[in-house]
Amino acid sequence: MTFEEIYNTYSPRVYRLCMGYVNDSTWAKDITQETFISVWQNLGKFRQESSVGTWIFRIASNNCLRQLEREKKNLKSEMPIDIEEKLMEDNSEQEKLLFRFISELEETDRLIISLELEELPQAQIAEIIGISEGNVRVKIHRIKEKLLKKFQEHEQLQRHKATLA
Amino acid sequence: MNSFNDIKQLWHKQEVSNLPDVKTVIENAISFQKKARFNVIKHNVILSLTAIYITFVLFYYKPEFLTTKLGVVIMVIAIAMAIIVQSNMLHWLLKSNSTETNSHQYLEKMIRYKSQVNFFQDKIMKAYFILLSLGIGLYMYEYALRMQWPYAVLVYALTFGWIGLAWVRFVPKQAASINKKVNDVINQLERVNAQLREKEHAQ
Numbered sequence: 001m002t003f004e005e006i007y008n009t010y011s012p013r014v015y016r017l018c019m020g021y022v023n024d025s026t027w028a029k030d031i032t033q034e035t036f037i038s039v040w041q042n043l044g045k046f047r048q049e050s051s052v053g054t055w056i057f058r059i060a061s062n063n064c065l066r067q068l069e070r071e072k073k074n075l076k077s078e079m080p081i082d083i084e085e086k087l088m089e090d091n092s093e094q095e096k097l098l099f100r101f102i103s104e105l106e107e108t109d110r111l112i113i114s115l116e117l118e119e120l121p122q123a124q125i126a127e128i129i130g131i132s133e134g135n136v137r138v139k140i141h142r143i144k145e146k147l148l149k150k151f152q153e154h155e156q157l158q159r160h161k162a163t164l165a
Numbered sequence: 166m167n168s169f170n171d172i173k174q175l176w177h178k179q180e181v182s183n184l185p186d187v188k189t190v191i192e193n194a195i196s197f198q199k200k201a202r203f204n205v206i207k208h209n210v211i212l213s214l215t216a217i218y219i220t221f222v223l224f225y226y227k228p229e230f231l232t233t234k235l236g237v238v239i240m241v242i243a244i245a246m247a248i249i250v251q252s253n254m255l256h257w258l259l260k261s262n263s264t265e266t267n268s269h270q271y272l273e274k275m276i277r278y279k280s281q282v283n284f285f286q287d288k289i290m291k292a293y294f295i296l297l298s299l300g301i302g303l304y305m306y307e308y309a310l311r312m313q314w315p316y317a318v319l320v321y322a323l324t325f326g327w328i329g330l331a332w333v334r335f336v337p338k339q340a341a342s343i344n345k346k347v348n349d350v351i352n353q354l355e356r357v358n359a360q361l362r363e364k365e366h367a368q
Contacts, residue, residue, distance in 0.1 A: 004187045012181035019179070029183070033190060040194040042264045059264050062271045068353040069275075094166075098175050108360045111268065117176040130269025131361055144169045151166035 001052060003040055010053065011036065013118050014060045020114030021064040023103035031067065035060045050127060057120065058128045061111050068107075101150040105143065112136065113143045208248070215244055228307055236304030243296035246289050272358040276351055283347045290340055298328050 001009075014035055018028035038059050046055060102110055108129065115125045122140070126133040166172065185193075219241045228234055266274060301324060309317040 003191070007187045007190060011184050015181050015184055016176065016179060029185075033185060033193065036190050037194040037197055038264055040191060041198065045264075055264070058267060061268045062264075062266070065268055065272060065357065066275070068357060069350050092175075092178070094175055095179055098172060106360050107357045108268070117173055119173075128267055129361065130267030130271075144172075147172060148166065148169065151172075155166065 010056050017060050017114045020102045021110045023099045031063050035063050054124050054127055061128055101147055109143050112139055116140050230307040232303045233307040236300045239296050240300035243293050247293050269361050272354055276354045279347055279351045294332055
């Protein structure tokens with residue numbers, strides 16, 4: 001696979017993973033770019049012990065975790081409601097909510113669920129994150145429940161607001 | 166939102182546009198590599214120039230005493246150490262690679278690396294001050310001998326008074342601010358790493 005093919009195949013997927021982690025499109029684009037700079041620099045050294053996809057997602061996940069080094073930046077989950085509502089006008093509210101709910105999870109859970117949503121096999125997620133497959137399964141189950149609960153609570157609140165109005 | 170499949174559909178509905186094209190990414194990668202190479206060259210040039218300058222001082226002024234020569238050499242070592250710390254060369258020397266490890270190992274490597282940086286920064290700053298004071302003290306000896314003793318005492322008192330003030334006031338302040346920054350990052354990394362460890366034990 002050439003670098004160009006790799007980039008065209010994986011860059012949208014890596015971007016979504018980064019968005020799941022930081023919930024900020026500019027920031028996610030930066031991490032995506034950093035990831036592919038690493039890929040470009042290390043492609044010759046890639047030992048093919050794992051698939052190219054696992055390797056790329058591993059670099060992307062590590063680059064996301066490296067953001068802990070940066071000065072604490074406000075995630076969009078911490079934004080005041082009025083700013084958030086303005087942001088929702090131009091894009092699907094549900095989509096924005098999904099990324100907000102993911103950004104409220106613990107850091108490693110954000111990565112795990114984003115990889116699951118990208119439809120990576122659980123064995124591959126375990127390899128990327130460095131925990132057992134059993135642990136990945138348990139975690140994914142819990143995160144799915146958490147996300148669904150957040151959506152349901154939000155829908156209930158919206159219904160409640162509608163009845164009051 | 167009734168099932169996880171709805172969430173999955175929503176995830177894939179997300180528009181991914183405005184990502185840079187592959188040409189731009191390659192160009193950025195090349196310029197990034199050039200910049201890294203330039204940084205290494207820049208550090209080597211600074212260190213070489215410092216060494217050349219000191220050799221020049223030794224040959225041009227031809228000091229008679231061994232203490233003066235020794236003082237200059239010790240000061241060079243102190244300056245070289247300061248350059249290493251200030252120019253983030255430690256970063257480059259100890260840098261961890263994100264491509265060969267899983268996230269769990271990567272976090273642990275980052276914690277180890279940050280602790281090393283913290284340790285070196287602390288020790289090198291202390292060594293810098295001790296060596297610089299020693300170097301200046303030895304260097305001044307030859308010239309102080311040529312002065313009348315009250316002047317010699319005054320020059321030594323002023324020099325070491327200034328170094329002492331820096332040692333007591335400025336150095337601890339700077340060290341505390343650097344340590345705080347690095348420790349904050351270490352705490353964050355440890356907190357995230359614990360998310361993986363705790364749940365592993367819970368299995």
